Amino acid sequence: MAHLEEALAEKPAILNEIAPADLPRVPLVANNRSFAWITEKVCGIAEGRTPVWWWWCFGVACFVASFTVCGLIYLVSTGVGVWGHRSPINWGWPIVNFVFWIGIGHAGTLISAILCLLRQKWRTSINRAAEAMTIFAVVCAGIFPVFHVGRVWYAWFLFPLPNSNWIWPQFRSPLEWDVFAVSTYGTVSVLFWYTGMIPDLATLRDRAKVKWRQIFYGVLAMGWRNSSRHWSNYEMAYLILAGIATPLVLSVHTIVSFDFAVSLIPGWHTTIFPPYFVAGAIFSGFGMVLTLMLPLRAVYKLEDLITQYHIDCMCKITLATGSMVGYAYMMEFFIAWYGANPNEGFTFINRAFGPYAWAYWIMISCNVITPQLFWFKKVRHNIPLVWILSLFVNVGMWFERFVIICTSLTRDFLPSSWGYISPTITDIFTFFGTFGVFSVLFLLFIRFLPIMPMAELKAVTPQADPHAGHGEHH
């Protein structure tokens, strides 16, 4: 070995001549933090005293979540009519909200699975929270398609259960595909999230001083003993799950987009929807990750773990997917014109200039114009601005779904049936309440579970590198 080192130590003469600039890799954990520091930092969040702000946030979140609960009780007891749907527009806010939430649920698994497979190590500090976000978003998303049906107590008809009448679900219906796609996605996301958490749960178990914590984390850690065999099995399981989850990231929103693309309503019936929806979902997912992680980073002082580099990466993905979405918007117009179907052409002109023009232009400004600011380093480095822009992305993506669903349905083939949908107070409150549901779950998550994968973080620190300290010489 020594011989080799010596040989390598000898710099080629040419290097002295051209004097290459020193381009160190940006460390994924800043300030050369030790393993112990990382453990203390992440476990400390779950183990420390419950902060006062947490209680305040939790209280407010519960209150907001009660809006959804009350809205749904009212809905089920009274009828779907309490929402603003009407004859030509039989899907309104609930389906908009469903697609919105399910879109948000995309970033988590994308970060965990696809970036894992692509060996993007910067994913480590954000993947746990992003996965949690995914699951909670899927929970919020799941509320809407279930409760928007007229007779929710028969929603189990959607499942292919054997029955004496020999009636099966309609397997040609995209809604039926949705049932499988979303439930599979939810299940795999939970498994993936949980599997990734096992070593960290064991750490928490080992550090726990109170009985209930020992039992709670002990059960969740499933007897993890940190043995090499465990690590070997764990890593293989994680890799396989990443492999399973990767196509799901693409399939779920593709299938959600089929709800529209498979129908024949102008403005829905387009082949561009699957890629466009997936891009949009990743776009909105990253918007939401930024919206959540930036405050978390500030509150728990996680700047060393979620570095500027991470934020840059997320901004760039947002920029890329935002541009894809913008391209899709243009392409829809082009095809509507090029296809020369007058109904199709009308729908798109109507989208941009008709009664819902306001929604369309909100969508365009939030989804196409906003992310373009991320071209600028100054913008990406201005954390409050990034956070505000991420909010715009979220708003824009809600409006995208609104525009697709509502403008297409309000003015379709027969002008005699044209209408206009506006939400009722129940629509608005039920949707608003889901942010409460989401927040409640997310607050519980940051309070009780390791919000970052400690084991993986340690693996990407400079100390974990066997060549630590030598890197700069190469």
Added chain:
Amino acid sequence: MKRKPVAPPAPNERELTGPRYWRSLDELADTPGFREHVEREFPEGASTLEGVDRRQFFKLMAASFALGGLGLAGCRRPESYILPYSKSVEGLVPGLPLYFATAFPLRKTALPLLAETHQGRPTKLEGNPSYQPYGGASSLMAQASVLELYDPDRATTHTKNGSALDAAGLNDLLASVGKKHAADGGAGLAFLAAESSSPTRARLVARLRQKFPKAIWSEYEPVQDEPPLEAALTAFGAPVRPVYRFFNAKRIVSLDCDFLAAEAGNLLYSREFARLRRVRSKSDEMNRLYVAESGFTLTGSMADHRLRLASSHIFALAAALAARITGDQSYAKYAQGLEVDPKWLDACAADLLAHKSESLVVAGAHQPAAVHILAYAINDALGNIGETLDFLIIKPPPVASIGDLAAAIKAGTVKTLLVLDGNPAYNAPADLDFPALLKSVPEVIRYGYYVDETSQLAGAHIAAAHYLESWGDARTINGTVLPIQPMILPLFGGVTEIEVLARIAGEEAVDPYALVFATVTQLAGEPDAQAAFAKFLHDGFLHDSDFEKIPVELDRVRAERLFAAMSAPVALSKGNLEVRFAADYKVDDGRFINNGWLQECPDPITRLTWDNAILISPRLAKELGVDPPSLVVKVARRELADFQKGRENAFVGEVTIGARTVRGPLQIQPGLSNYTIVLPLGYGRADGAVGRVGTGSGFNAYAVRTVEAPHFVTGATLTVVAGARALLANTQEHWSMEGRDLIREANLEEYRQHPDFVRAIGLEAHSPPIYGEEGAKLSPAERATEGPAVRGNSLYVTPTFKGPQQWGMSIDLNVCTGCNACVVACQAENNIPIVGKDQVSRGREMHWIRIDRYYSSGSTDNNDIPEDPQASVQPLPCMQCELAPCEMVCPVNATVHDDDGLNAMAYNRCIGTRYCANNCPYKVRRFNYFDWNKRSIGHFYEGPLGPDGMPELVKMAKNPDVTVRMRGVMEKCTYCVQRIEAAKIQHKVKAAQAGNPADIIVPDGAIRTACQQACPVEAIIFGDILDPNTAVSKLKAQERDYGLLAYLNTRPRTTYLGKIRNPNPAMPDYAALPLSRVELRNKMGPAEEGEGNREPTTSGDHAALPSAAKLGGLS
């Protein structure tokens, strides 16, 4: 469907009553005290208990039972009672409906009907097909009238001075009226009745006159639907009724006459008009309709040439036309001041003269007698009398007017006034101040169906029986006598008008059955009275009972006097408006205001429900500054109203005529004469004087109507109420077809050149053939059953239709007038709920068939609201697509195809994702957003905390063959699958009995859907498309047959026959292409027409058609 008449042996008394038992010696002795005891269900005074009325009592009882049930319901079954027939109704098979002939009386005419009854309760009314002139058609109002029977808000007790009156008390009251006035010959007695065609009533009125020679018999109807008798008396000196024979009329001029919807006999006229409108081949004749009118009526919407002209100018127009037709220039002086293009008149007159004895000029019933006389003169000159116009002698008894009665009341001579039906306190001319007059009469007895404004001012109220609970008779427009048979015992002990009159007259026979029997058998003149009467009831009309046709001769001298009294046309302007009072298309003069089916049925022209509105022309709207706000960028034609969040937010205006003012929402109506405003009558009832359905609906236009000008008046002003807005429930927000190919129209010449013009219009003309190259050559029958090869090689497995019969429908757009009868017939047949104004304004109406009405102006300027549009209507039931977009998207398989090609709906399986409704391009699926049947209108948002909806009584109107849907499920037209199945069963039974069980093909015509059955013009034809000889197959084989949005490859089983217009090229407003086609060309470019899949043999030379640029708009 009807039973053959069997003259039953007269039952003896014992058979009728069974063995006789008596409960007490009182009963055996039949003492008056015992009778009273039996009559009274409860002890005297029980029903007038202070503070608790009947309804409230039941509510309380229901609540206590429910509470009791909470604790105990688990322990035992709910108790229920059945009342088995101890003697079954003749011919009754449990589960099968029975049909009885009856008639729907309205003013001076009636419609022959068959009532469908289930276990003794009528649920559906249908036209009586045995009566040839009406051919089984029925009207919107007749269809809806069954709901009135079960109206929980109808008068349920007879009252006197606020306390209930039992049957005996009522008889005493009526007898006392007669006795009181017998001595003085009826000097203090007056009657105010509604018009009626009943021969029995006429007979009883004659008896009353004999007995009370000094009594006043007056009749009043707020709406005139027959030409004034004065016109006939002046012109011919004879009391004759003109009856139009449209089936001979090739050229028709309507002078403000809405003969297709508003005139008496409109059903007959619609049918006959349609006969020459129905074009089946190139060589077929087609009539041409010229309409001059101030409002926009259904007749106007069918016009080939429509002239917007104030009602007050119609006389001048008629005179100008008369001068041209008769050549008698003395008429011309009455036409001075008329502002109509002389070319219009010249061309119209020339067209009439070219069709002598096969043309017809008709004048609106509301027009003065002078206009009618001019119309008679024109028809006389054209030789139409006896050909297209008959005069029937009607021998009406002398009748006083409401004005005469008012004068007598003012003079104080009326001591007892009987108000028989009608509602004068509400609808009498405002200047009579009838409520005050009623108060000044010492004794007012009111006979009516509702406790309304008039009843509130009357000392006594007699609850009327519904016509479905009554024995009676009536006459059609031709005079044919029709029976009115009771289907059910009076639900609330109501009595009939003839019984009331008979009792007052002190007749021996007061039983309505006996009265009608006597009248009809006398009219029939048959030796065997019983058999004649049985046949009368069975057939549903009395043969050879028409009024007699007589020859007439016009008396110019007398007519001249009337002409001279007419004033010259006054120039109208914003400051001098003309007001036209018109009966509403749904609630008529207000009599149907409490009928939910009618209230919720969209007005055929304005598409409004639950309200009337002040209709104004687009120009007047612009001048008043109430045209809807203009968007900066317009992607579609500008709306007619200000729609905010999808709900019409109307401006509010005040119409002032003299010293009287009425306030109501303003509605822009294209096609109105510029300075005529239309006030639909019948709405705006006083609180507490109308039932729950009618409360708070519309404004009362009677408030500005006077004796002098009951139908139209000039000199009115309209001011806009600043800041006020009103919500209107409009079922169709957008009025333009937007240059789409939905209703495909052509002029008659184009049709003759290119009978397949529909196939050259629209997107299918460019898309690959929907059934593939092979399929395009096949008949509809083959297309329906052949495999996927002829189905454009679709990737999807298409259903194979294995049923022996494949159902389909054809709708002829050329004859459909948009009358809405099908809409309400469907509602009655299929238990379709009503949802109330609020929910309609939210777009949740439930009609399974709707009628889309579009205007076309030939312009594609999005900022333009047409002043003079062409209207087109399109009935839209479910298309029963062979490749139904709704089916493949339903995740639970709740909507599926059956073997006969029906797109079926399994309500039990539906969970209500509403995906099907989204994916339905025709938007014919309806969703139960709330429990419409279980909750009350106006309380839907209260959910289970709100009051329970439908009273038990209304449930009786439900068709037991059709499910009542709960909330959360989708529903839609099923081609009346219950009728199809019933007919199949019936046929199978019949075939099996005839020893031919293999015959399972239901013959053509045996199944009629509810919409088809009601349609007066036979625009809707249903049947088996596998058999090329059925009516529907023949229509589908027509070259005019097209599928709506067929390029979507939905393969609709319901298809349309394109609309044909027949304009006169000599007219100044001639448009060589229907205006909707001009719009289509402007929008899609001329390439949209002419190429595509048109057969090579007929692919036309479209250069012959003028291009859009060359077409002049209408004047």
